[in-house]
Amino acid sequence: MDTVLTHPQLVRWRTAIFAIFFATGLGFASWASRLPAVKVDLGINDFEVGILLFVSGAAAIVGLSLANVIVVRWGARRGMFGTIIAFSVGVMITGLGVEFLESYVVTAIGLAIMGAGMSATDVMMNVEAAAVEQAFEKTLMPLFHAFFSIGTVVGAGIGVAMTLWGVGVAWHLWGVGILVLITGLASLGSVPVREIVHDDPATKTSRRDRVAEALAVWRDPRTYAIGAIMLGMAFAEGSANDWLTIAMVDGHDTTQATGAIALTVFSVAMTVFRILGGPLVDRLGRVWTLRILSIAAGVGLIMFILAPNLPIAFIGVALWGAGASLGFPLGMSAAADDPAKAAASVSAAATIGYLAFLCGPPVLGWISHEIGILPTLWIIVGLIAMSGLASGAAKPIAGSKVGAGHH
Template sequence: MQPTASISRNTTFSLAHLQQYALPLLFTLFGVIMGSWAGRIPALAERVHVSHSALSMVLLCGGLGAVVSYPISSYLMGRFGARKTLLISGLALLCVLVAIGMAPTVPRLMLAVLSLGITASTFDVAINSAATKREKQTGKSELSKLHGLGCAGGLAGATLGSLMASLKIAPATHFVMLAAPLAVLLYMGYSMLEADDSVEKVEKKSFSLPRGPLALLGLLGFLGSMSEGSIADWSGVFLKEHFGASDGLAPLALSSFSVMMLMSRMVGDKLKGRFGAQRLVTIGSLVSACGLFFAVLAPNAYVALGGFAIAGLGLSLLFPFVFSAAGAQGPIALAGVASMAYSGSLMGPPVIGAVAHYVGMQAAIAYVGGLSLVIALVASRTRLLK
């Protein structure tokens, strides 16, 4: 009987060992997909010949998809649980990515980007639900590091987009080449994830706005989402239009932003214990404003990359700390803050597009720098941000 018991123990150890890599893999995978999309926005916009105002409407569809996805994610989580939901939404997300690359007209591109918002947000809800469940089971905080790995994936995706653009590979070909291996990795992560398919209780309301002291946390989520989404969607366009950057150089704005965000989030938990979340978010937002104003006034695209890197450092800890503070108040509070953040992703990119259309790209990026100043003011007055 001893050999059998030994085999059983080894099997259990092996499964537990594999399970610890499932969530890091899935968060990184999500980052790669979204970074790949964001990194090819300039090329996609040029291919279908859209103006700033038309591109803002395309990006608006992504934010709208994120907002309306909540009832869909509620249904899937309630019917299948987080594990199966992330597989379903992840495969759908990869199909949508290919559809974006192949969209021949602006209306079809808008429809594809709307689908991107729906599938990406549903996948995001599923993996964060799985991560939260694991935190409760193990008693260890992991979300900050997992979100850091998402940044690493976004950096890899944007950098790969830069390489593909420099090789003159069309977005459609790029996304088709990416979809198959990422689908295999997605299934691997799904298979390694702990086999708990219990259903989740998720609010069925499309919006659940926070009130009282939580409203300031929600406002921080809203402004932070506006800022990050605007930088992800417009930084490459800014470099291309204002400095004449190539298709290969333009996506590096997002890469520089993401790499500093990644490095900061990996040490964010230790910094929080030493300095406190409120101080870090407040000072970080001021740093972000300086970086964005530096990018606006930079003499060339290479110097502007440094400005976007500084902005990534400054904004990096906002979401982990805001979501942590909201989560401490309960799941309904977290859902409310998430709803406001989704609405920020809806508002940000088209507002920047409108500013760029009427005033210019420099003013649009400076506007995002102004948002960072507002974030610093709100964070300094947010008592729940401890």
């Protein structure tokens, strides 16, 4: 049995996971904001950028697979020690490869380590966040993801400053990597040992039973229905993180700095709606919240693609970000409705979401190499529509105290 935590302990736990979400967003956006500079420094085209993103995505799939094994073997808390270190080191190796070595291969190796570390950390921090949400018995998952978005806002903002000041990619990413490492490891000291996330080695549940539990959720149709919601919105979010800066520069003929500003606008819009997400869901419920925001995301992306001028493009970016903001966190929250299998279900849902989040952008890069980046984004419009149509799957199960609405 888990020890009952005092309110101050719960608050420290929640704050620690907030900080880990923030640090992960900061590291990821720092890399994404410098993609145009990476393209120039390495002398590569969109197709070759797509290869780099594919390497990162493929490594992230490995990280996703390892995350479930790590949680079962060592628990989410102890597992994150290793994965946060891997993520930070990967960020720093990437900076080294881009600027000082000007090596495509070293950059790819850095991105592989970064991708695996990030995806494994993401699964485990979502497992922890779901446990926190159930402990507080109210919708908190959007707020956790808001901290990821705050991290991306800060990361993109730093990217704007670094670009304008002419700071090299290496110095930028080294500084970020060290900051992520310190923040992540310091935060884990406030995360309690909890049986619900398999941290307690003395738990009565055998490891074989835990593995069976983790695999059983893949036979649950609700897992795939929730996955459909997350698939479309993860594509919408991931494509912006990786391609928005380039879409602004190459598609709308703007400067690198303007592209970084657009990514900042996107991240700010996501952040605002994730901060507002909990109260909104408690009022409208998960299903209607997701339906409304999917419409906003689709309309915003269409505005961006067809924009005749920059103001319209920026309005579209803001709607795109706002609309895509809650698909992933509410999918996580829905997966955690049943406390008895929350860890396994959240891991499964996170795997589906991150497959889209990480593997989608490289595919878009290959397609955009043939037809251009703006026409390629119509694929995302279709996936957003699919996500909206699948929103009913997020309806809370009987007895759940989170996400029903009308509170």
